[in-house]
Amino acid sequence: MSRDQGQPQHRLSPARVLDLDPLLDDPATRIVVCCGSGGVGKTTTAAALGLRAAERGRKVVVLTIDPARRLAQSMGIDSLDNTPRRVKGVEGDGELHAMMLDMKRTFDEIVEAHADPGRAAAILANPFYQSLSAGFAGTQEYMAMEKLGQLRARDEWDLIVVDTPPSRSALDFLDAPKRLGSFLDGKLIRVLLAPAKVGGRAGMKFLNVGMSMMTGALGKLLGGQLLKDVQTFVAAMDSMFGGFRTRADATYKLLQAPGTAFLVVAAPERDALREAAYFVERLAAEDMPLAGLVLNRVHGSGAAQLSAERALAAAENLDLADGIADAAADSPAAENLEEPRIVDQGGGKAGLRNSPDTYASSESPVPDPGPGSHSADQLTAGLLRLHAERMHLLSREQRTRDRFTALHPEVAVAEVAALPGDVHDLAGLRDIGSRLAANRPELPEAADS
Secondary structure, three states, X not given: OOOOOOOOXXXXXXXXXXXXXXXXXXXXXXXXXXXXXXOOOHHHHHHHHHHHHHXXXXXXXXXXXXXXXXXXXXXXXXXXXXXXXXXXXXXXXXXXEEEEOOHHHHHHHHHHHHOOHHHHHHHHXXXXXXXXXXXXXXXXXXXXXXXXXXXXXXXXXXXXXXEOOOOHHHHHHHHHHHHHHHHHOOHHHHHHHHHHHHOHHHHHHHHHHHOHHHHHHHHHHHOHHHXXXXXXXXXXXXXXXXXXXXXXXXXXXXXXXXXXXXXXXXXXXXXXXXXHHHHHHHHHHOOOOEEEEXXXXXXXXXXXXXXXXXXXXHHHHHHHHHHHHHHHHHOHHHHHHHOOOOOOOOOOHHHXXXXXXXXXXXXXXXXXXXXXXXXXHHHXXXXXXXXXXXXXXXXXXXXXXXXXXXXXXXXXXXEEEOOOOOOOOHHHHHHXXXXXXXXXXXXXXXXXX
16 A cells, blocks of 8 residues: 555654663763764764763763864863863763864874884884874874773763764774774784894894895885885884784774774765765774764654645645736736626626725725735745755665665664754754654654555
8 A cells, every 4th residue: 555645654662762861861881982974963962962971960072073172162162172171061060071073182192102202202203103193094094093081981971972084984993903903913013123123233143144135125115214214113112012903902802892882973865874884894893882973954744744745736726826917917808807897887896996096095905915816825836845845865775764664674773853953062962862752753754555
């Protein structure tokens, strides 16, 4: 049986609605990771969840990896850096802090914490290290893991909310330990580390004799000075490589622990939900605890009982009536009706309408509607067409959402209505948090066929 567009639709089953307040209130929940593709509202979602948890009594820090300044601006902070900053204006007994990952500064802190002052100074001044710490592929994701591990180890906050990078690479931090391990255990690193392990002239002799072809090729590819910088960096970092792997593995296990919850954030669009499905499947493959899906910027209608088809039909009827009225007004018969003495003017309404004294009278006559007499019908028709467009959009979003839930029925969903403007202050974040926790689906559930 086809769906009756004019009838109210069924709502989402309560079993598939994501209830966020119990998650935020649970003292066992220590880390919430918001992931998803770019432009779906991860930063706003992370900030809104952090604010809501803080106003419900928890001490929260929000860590963003997104370099955009939206989070700082919405929290009334001039700028964010690698140090947590307390947010003012939070209601309730909790606290909210916010910070933005500074990749290079985090790397520097690791070096300073795990090397003696002389070696640390040599590493920090090394040109290859400066390039690596500023933009080597995967460094940002690895440093996000490091910073998360640092925050959790300090045990200063009840809850850490992580806003991941704005792209499909948002889950790359799951791969960072493996990639770093592969890099550090790779043949190139072992070759470059060999002279330092052998030591002194013997090491240089070993390198020059045993690996002359390798280093000659590398010297041509990288340049002699860069090759020297890399060798110096690798020798200085050798004692720290094991620590990198150990801490990364510990943080990876932390992400798999019961106290962590992943939220996949998406918009009700085909590409965004396709990416969301990728995240859900990847998290399952990595044994990461998924709390559910946050569906952002969902469109709704207060007149959903009026289908798009009925709205368009009504608009066409108004246009047709308007056209008939215009044609009648322009016909010769209508012009004859406007001439005097064609009809009886002996006291009827026609006489009043055509009397030259009518507009000077105080008897409240019916005014001449003039050329804009059908503007109300035209406006109504335009509004009906706008409503039809909204209903088509709603239907498209509903189909897209239903396709995702059919593929992943186990994933609980929280829906947040599209807002007319951007969120730029705590009041806006508070509103988003309330909508997230409202357990009110914005999209109707598909009717049974």
